[in-house]
């Protein structure tokens with residue numbers, strides 16, 4: 001018997017026959033990349049959906065983060081106040097762009113930045129705040145924006161988990177000076193690989209576009225050090241088709257999350273994030289936290305579920321400040337991060353994707369109950 005394997009996520013795809021006409025068109029035109037018509041259409045659609053003035057697409061979310069950090073209004077390098085409870089790409093991008101990560105603790109309810117800790121870390125060398133909407137749960141964006149205004153510091157969001165999230169009726173990509181999306185295969189909306197930056201200023205938009213295209217301002221002028229980070233037409237086609245199907249994908253995720261939530265609420269020592277108020281969530285992930293008061297520890301549960309073919313993941317363990325990366329060790333500034341550390345030690349992300357069969361959810365719940373009740 002082939003052992004069943006259920007991964008933490010499974011990429012959602014549009015019907016294959018819908019892709020073919022666009023591919024025929026591309027074969028005909030031979031416009032494969034470099035700001036083509038599909039890319040432009042995808043950008044305009046995202047601008048409309050997110051309610052932002054400008055969206056620039058990228059080859060992936062990491063390139064989008066590099067671009068955002070390279071196109072800060074003042075253009076200087078320095079300290080970027082950030083969270084260690086994130087995917088390593090957030091931290092890597094800070095270091096690749098010649099900045100220094102300043103790690104501060106997170107808020108235990110939003111898993112985003114602790115606003116007081118951010119304020120305490122602001123200094124003369126601070127060039128940006130880079131917050132992460134972990135699991136698609138919004139940061140306290142209003143309080144962070146007040147801080148950013150008070151100290152005149154750009155506020156950036158790594159919203160790689162945020163597609164489909166709304167706060168007070170506005171897309172999460174609306175907030176901050178720049179907000180970064182990832183369209184990686186594992187994300188809520190995927191273009192196989194892809195990313196984007198949403199921003200409100202045409203000056204920033206132009207900088208981002210130039211950055212993605214080697215720094216070219218025109219044929220004979222380089223405006224700044226750039227990369228090749230453009231999104232190809234194929235990826236843009238997939239993005240446009242994914243947008244047509246995103247609401248049913250979000251509904252599928254919601255059904256899975258609801259089933260977990262109903263059945264997991266009374267397990268001693270197992271904690272779930274509170275559903276935030278004024279927020280339309282996207283159920284990008286289904287994190288649970290196995291507390292010190294639980295009958296079994298997180299890692300034993302992790303191994304146990306994996307034995308049964310449920311490939312649960314510890315997002316995010318270890319903290320990015322604890323990976324032992326030489327550059328992180330050499331350059332970063334670390335404030336105490338007890339909440340982030342506890343979350344990293346207790347978290348387990350359960351499988352969730354739009355077409356996950358609810359029987360699997362029920363079996364995972366049974367397995368968890370067997371260990372924890």
Ligand SMILES: *Cc1c(COP(=O)(O)O)cnc(C)c1O
Nearest residue numbers: 060061062087089090160182184
């Ligand atoms: C996925 C992810 C990224 C990187 O996106 P890619 O498209 O994979 O490069 C950045 N930050 C966070 C928090 C992520 O989860």
